[in-house]
Amino acid sequence: QVQLVESGGGLVQVGGSLRLSCAASGRTFSSVNMGWFRQGSGKEREFVAAISRSGGGTYYADSVKGRFTISRDNAKNTVYLQMKSLKPEDTAVYYCAAGRSVVPGQDASDYAYWGQGTQVTVSS
Numbered sequence: 001q002v003q004l005v006e007s008g009g010g011l012v013q014v015g016g017s018l019r020l021s022c023a024a025s026g027r028t029f030s031s032v033n034m035g036w037f038r039q040g041s042g043k044e045r046e047f048v049a050a051i052s053r054s055g056g057g058t059y060y061a062d063s064v065k066g067r068f069t070i071s072r073d074n075a076k077n078t079v080y081l082q083m084k085s086l087k088p089e090d091t092a093v094y095y096c097a098a099g100r101s102v103v104p105g106q107d108a109s110d111y112a113y114w115g116q117g118t119q120v121t122v123s124s
Helices: none
Strands: 004-007 010-013 018-024 033-039 046-051 058-060 068-073 078-083 092-099 118-123
Touching: 004 092, 018 033, 018 092, 018 118, 033 068, 033 078, 046 068, 046 078, 058 068, 078 092
Parallel strands: 010 118
Antiparallel strands: 004 018, 018 078, 033 046, 033 092, 046 058, 068 078, 092 118
16 A cells, blocks of 8 residues: 655746655555656646656656656655646646556556645646
């Protein structure tokens, strides 16, 4: 069982930056892949980024590549999403997720554990 709590969301202007954090409970953090997803109002949940158990492999949606960076600190049981050059279309509830697929997946079904989400709003 993995429990996840996101933090760091908020209101930011276009072009600004935010760093999201996701703290995980339990002793198995280093055994799970971690992902970030987001869901805008009236939209389906979409993949944002994922990172492998060791942190050696990272994956990004094309829409955030070059602007967002996912990282993890296994000693702190925490995964991060550094977001820069934010755009209005990045406005969404951001969720972190944990899963045990062979490689970090880009589909929500690859993840068994989810946080409750944190709101990110980018104002123009």
